[in-house]
Amino acid sequence: MKKNLKLTDISKDGDTQLTEINIDELIPLPPPYDNIDELPGFKRLTEDQKERLVCNLDGVVSYAALPKPKNKEEEKKYVEQFVSGLKKLLNRENNWTFLQPLLLSLDYCVECQTCNDSCPIYLGSGKNDLYRPTYRSEVFRSLVNEYLKPFGRLRAKFNKKDIELNWAAISRLYELSYRCNLCRRCGQACPMGVDNALITRELRKLFSQELGWAPKELHEKGTVLQLKVGSPTGLKPHVAKDNFEFLDDDFTEATGIEVSTPWDREGADVLLIHSAGDIISFPESPIAFSILCNAAGISWTLSSEIPGYDGVNYGVFYDDFQLAKVAIKHAQIAKKLKVKKIVMGECGHQHKAFMSVADRMLIGDLNIPRESVVTFLENIVFSGKIKFDPSKNDFPVTLHDPCNIVRILGIVEPQRRILRYLCPQFREMTPHGVDNYCCGGGGGLSVMSDVNFTDWKVHVAGRMKFKQVLEAFADQPGPEVKKYLCAPCLNCKLQFRDLFDYYRAREKSGIICGGLAELIVNAMVDIKQPFIKWEEFP
Amino acid sequence: MAQMELAGNMYEVDENGFMQETERWNEDVAKAYAALEGVNELTEDHWTAINYLRNYYLENGICPMIRRLVKVSGFNLSRLYELFPNGPAQSACKWAGVPKPTGCV
Numbered sequence: 001m002k003k004n005l006k007l008t009d010i011s012k013d014g015d016t017q018l019t020e021i022n023i024d025e026l027i028p029l030p031p032p033y034d035n036i037d038e039l040p041g042f043k044r045l046t047e048d049q050k051e052r053l054v055c056n057l058d059g060v061v062s063y064a065a066l067p068k069p070k071n072k073e074e075e076k077k078y079v080e081q082f083v084s085g086l087k088k089l090l091n092r093e094n095n096w097t098f099l100q101p102l103l104l105s106l107d108y109c110v111e112c113q114t115c116n117d118s119c120p121i122y123l124g125s126g127k128n129d130l131y132r133p134t135y136r137s138e139v140f141r142s143l144v145n146e147y148l149k150p151f152g153r154l155r156a157k158f159n160k161k162d163i164e165l166n167w168a169a170i171s172r173l174y175e176l177s178y179r180c181n182l183c184r185r186c187g188q189a190c191p192m193g194v195d196n197a198l199i200t201r202e203l204r205k206l207f208s209q210e211l212g213w214a215p216k217e218l219h220e221k222g223t224v225l226q227l228k229v230g231s232p233t234g235l236k237p238h239v240a241k242d243n244f245e246f247l248d249d250d251f252t253e254a255t256g257i258e259v260s261t262p263w264d265r266e267g268a269d270v271l272l273i274h275s276a277g278d279i280i281s282f283p284e285s286p287i288a289f290s291i292l293c294n295a296a297g298i299s300w301t302l303s304s305e306i307p308g309y310d311g312v313n314y315g316v317f318y319d320d321f322q323l324a325k326v327a328i329k330h331a332q333i334a335k336k337l338k339v340k341k342i343v344m345g346e347c348g349h350q351h352k353a354f355m356s357v358a359d360r361m362l363i364g365d366l367n368i369p370r371e372s373v374v375t376f377l378e379n380i381v382f383s384g385k386i387k388f389d390p391s392k393n394d395f396p397v398t399l400h401d402p403c404n405i406v407r408i409l410g411i412v413e414p415q416r417r418i419l420r421y422l423c424p425q426f427r428e429m430t431p432h433g434v435d436n437y438c439c440g441g442g443g444g445l446s447v448m449s450d451v452n453f454t455d456w457k458v459h460v461a462g463r464m465k466f467k468q469v470l471e472a473f474a475d476q477p478g479p480e481v482k483k484y485l486c487a488p489c490l491n492c493k494l495q496f497r498d499l500f501d502y503y504r505a506r507e508k509s510g511i512i513c514g515g516l517a518e519l520i521v522n523a524m525v526d527i528k529q530p531f532i533k534w535e536e537f538p
Numbered sequence: 539m540a541q542m543e544l545a546g547n548m549y550e551v552d553e554n555g556f557m558q559e560t561e562r563w564n565e566d567v568a569k570a571y572a573a574l575e576g577v578n579e580l581t582e583d584h585w586t587a588i589n590y591l592r593n594y595y596l597e598n599g600i601c602p603m604i605r606r607l608v609k610v611s612g613f614n615l616s617r618l619y620e621l622f623p624n625g626p627a628q629s630a631c632k633w634a635g636v637p638k639p640t641g642c643v
Contacts (some may be wrong), residue, residue: 235641447640451554
């Protein structure tokens with residue numbers, strides 16, 4: 001690994017990588033995951049891929065379709081588009097939403113580097129210079145100073161700090177903007193309040209809105225597909241309803257209590273918006289909500305209108321327009337159903353997109369009250385309407401704090417009050433709450449899997465978290481003790497699934513990952529069979 | 539776009555080897571994918587799962603949830619992993635010639 005990477009290196013030797021991932025240079029994992037030879041290894045690019053794809057950053061490619069310029073003119077065109085995008089980011093008319101925090105983050109960094117040691121990617125990588133949160137921001141800041149300010153280039157050249165804006169710099173910056181989880185742990189650590197995650201997202205936004213470059217999982221098969229058919233999973237309204245009918249029957253049989261899910265009920269108190277991925281990949285989660293809402297006597301409904309049954313909003317990761325389109329659709333659906341409030345499912349970025357960011361777009365009668373799933377569940381658990389037997393949850397449980405729910409929105413205690421009540425062996429991770437480490441899937445990364453990106457996520461981005469989860473269960477490490485990692489966020493669960501699958505954590509350590517609602521249902525006196533089944537997890 | 543040779547023909551695939559032209563799929567393609575993962579003979583159980591996945595995809599535009607596959611095929615999860623070394627999504631869907639599942643799945 002190359003240490004002391006210079007800012008100017010970003011535009012040099014455009015055909016070669018700036019760094020390479022070697023597993024033995026990453027922060028070590030505890031046993032039995034410390035033997036590198038027993039792991040499948042890091043998936044390297046093939047010679048054919050190196051020939052076809054842009055791979056000049058770290059040997060990892062998250063977007064195979066990134067175009068290569070065919071000649072000098074095309075390179076020049078990309079550079080001009082980049083500068084034009086940069087100008088727009090710094091202009092109130094084009095960027096009224098984020099201009100102020102962007103300017104503050106550009107102006108106030110004192111280069112103390114305090115934030116670096118708070119970044120799980122930087123720490124997990126064994127402190128690879130490329131991944132320090134300040135590297136990306138410092139390059140961005142230098143480009144703004146150099147290309148947008150009077151005599152900027154001249155001054156930079158005089159100081160021998162000029163970054164040439166060429167294809168190498170632009171393509172590397174693109175990839176580097178997807179080596180950040182947008183978790184904002186660095187922003188929390190900064191004594192000046194500089195938000196490197198915001199700078200990262202502004203970069204992604206520039207690439208998406210100005211050059212049309214965005215990961216296909218987030219854009220083409222993400223927001224575009226969601227607005228067209230209803231969900232990035234491709235789940236259409238009638239297929240979503242059909243799946244729920246199947247699940248209602250299947251779980252009625254499995255649990256012994258009547259499970260039913262209401263659709264499109266006008267005038268219900270609550271519109272619950274799950275993530276459609278939960279319906280497909282973690283169906284116990286939405287079914288647990290159906291069981292709980294019915295048992296607590298809540299007037300509620302799901303929506304089958306596009307995209308009202310999928311609360312994800314990938315726009316929050318990369319593009320303001322897509323973000324606004326999805327958020328407004330969700331609010332319009334709630335308005336049409338005349339519900340009193342919207343409850344967001346177990347999905348962190350949905351919380352961020354809909355509870356905070358969209359607050360500035362949802363005006364007038366679209367500003368329908370929006371509640372987090374966590375307080376909603378807390379009210380159900382402590383309503384006295386459902387009988388619980390916490391001894392049914394007598395296995396080790398730890399809690400993952402989704403960054404967007406906990407650090408960003410400050411919802412820390414309700415989920416803990418539930419777990420302290422219902423899980424006798426609940427234990428915290430260290431650190432936790434607003435100081436948590438991201439799962440490594442944040443910022444949209446958990447749904448991205450092009451080329452060898454999954455390998456980067458399981459080795460680098462998720463490394464600190466995986467280590468932390470194992471340490472939380474260090475008193476009973478063996479697979480004979482069944483353990484539950486509670487992660488009330490679909491994107492986090494997907495990242496944990498990839499991590500646990502790669503390291504074979506269920507087999508070696510007995511750990512599975514699921515949501516919060518499942519643990520609540522598992523403790524219900526009326527549920528005769530265990531609701532959580534370890535054997536049903538891969 | 540990447541290309542891949544399967545059973546003597548070239549196909550467009552994504553970077554993870556999933557077919558992009560699902561209509562060009564045939565049983566030899568499935569056999570060729572299986573061989574690449576060390577499975578040299580496809581049994582009746584393999585075909586039950588592959589045909590169900592493929593037909594469900596063609597009808598609904600999405601792969602079925604695993605719970606459904608388990609219910610319809612009668613194979614539990616560990617049996618599915620025996621049949622398909624990398625699991626239902628990474629192996630079975632690929633062998634069935636449907637695109638890689640996307641979104642939060």
